[in-house]
Amino acid sequence: MVLLGISPAEAQLRVEVTSGVTDAIPIAIVPFARTVPGDGGADVAAIVEHDLDGSGRFRSMARRDMLSQPTRAADVVIADWKMSRNDYIVVGRVSAAGADVVIEAELVNLLTGQTLASPKITVAAGAVRVGAHRLSDVIFQKITGLRGAFDTRIAYVSVEGEAPNQRYQLIVADADGENAHPVTEASRPIMSPAWSPDGEWLAYVSFERRVSAIYLQRLRTGERTLVSARVGVNGAPAWSPDGKKLALTLSGNDGNLDIYVLDLATQALTRVTTDPAIDTEPTWADSQTLYFTSDRGGGPQIYRVSLGGDSRPKRITFGSSYSARPRLSPDHTQIAFVTLDGSAYRVAIQDLATGGVRILSKGRLDQSPSFAPNGAMLIYAGRDNGVGILETVSIDGLTTQRLKSDHGEVREPVWGPFAQ
């Protein structure tokens, strides 16, 4: 990761859990034994607790209610922990192994007494948080059957200062908001970050030239590639599933926004839409299908179009006068988008088979929903007292967390792919 000489603390987010659920799975994450003097004080059990609680599927036991704190499965008195109404218990140890740190843990099913998993996770000494997220992934998968997405990253835009002297940063952080690092900055707007499918690159729009341009930036080296600075709008980049193409929005000189596909290797540009309306915000369903926003019917609505063959776009949303910026769920059964709900702009989910719509957020100016790669949560941009914040919400809408910046506002979160 390239650092820009900005202290990480400055870009750090603060997390608040703003609601929880009562029918979540009760689990006890006992504080781990620690024999590593140089582990930075990371509290592995607390990180795992936060991960699992934030998913909305778990409710972890308060430490003050624990009558004992075993650190090995063999020391767990099953009957005692069952009486405390937990279904599962996690115990573990953190130790040093040369320059590395080893996290060992056991996940025990208190109903059966069976040890379900005994992960041993080795990470560099400075990456204990990453190890803890991997442990969360193991626990989440063992119990829910769904792949965990705690060891993943998010990208977002932060804005500091008052116009016209604002500073825009594109930031990458762990999915829980920790370990935030700016990857680029400008005194003019940065917007629409998009992860490459392999998690190595971000595409984004920058106005640093006063007009819009689309860049690709490789996270590991910071190297940037300018891919589109055509006359007019250059916007809404979206990587194809194989990472070889970019869907984007161009307007040309006459201002008609249409969707194009750019082949990154050959630079071949293929026009997808031709309507005189605003066509923008493309997202890929598969290598041959895009969803996008268009106001060809009067107001913005979501459409689906096939690349090649019969490419007449089909309208997908009907329930509101304003529905825009679709994102597909990882299993392709739902779209998340922004919809006008009364007088509020909120995040909604539509089931593609039934057409049923659920409103997931409660703000007045919610934006930019993005699915976790396992589909269990979404992250989106909201407001708190007029300041942009990020929020995560479990897919059932019941558990939310807020991520706030201590400096200015944050917006346009995008959840990266699974770690490779």
Place this chain on the structure above:
Amino acid sequence: MKSQLLIGLACVVLALGGCASKRPATPPSAAGPASGTAVPSSGATTSGMDSNSSLMGAAAAGAEGIAGPQEGLLAKRLVYFDFDRAEIRADQVALVSAHAAYLASHPNARVRLEGNTDERGTREYNIGLGERRAQAVRRAMMLQGVSEGQIATVSYGAERPAVAGSDEAAWAQNRRVEIVYLSQ
């Protein structure tokens, strides 16, 4: 994919990429304009694209604004719009007309029309709406005899509000096209 990208594309390693090994020496407020002016030239020289390619076509539109003409209505540079609309309002026609008359009679004068929206709605859709507003002003000016080459457009959507706030008073001031003179 990575090697294809590097071979196939105009690779522009910019000043920011160079920050990997050293901290920026200038404060953020100074870093922006500097990189903003440095980018187009490096982009143009390293693009390797043939001159017909429009990849770099917008570079000229990114020039620094100047004070421009100040007589009468010409001192006013903001054209306001109604919510979710891009038609030029009756109360804005005189202003657009005054600038159009000036440009038509000063063929060397050039402007950039910067379209903006209020904060409501999605960001990229608002880029579209801001562009539509800038184009509405552009077309009105061309109807009065301004030549196409005198006008560049850009849309900032909701990204550059003129005033902060989430009420109608703030929104009304943010739904605007700014007329920025590049030469007079």
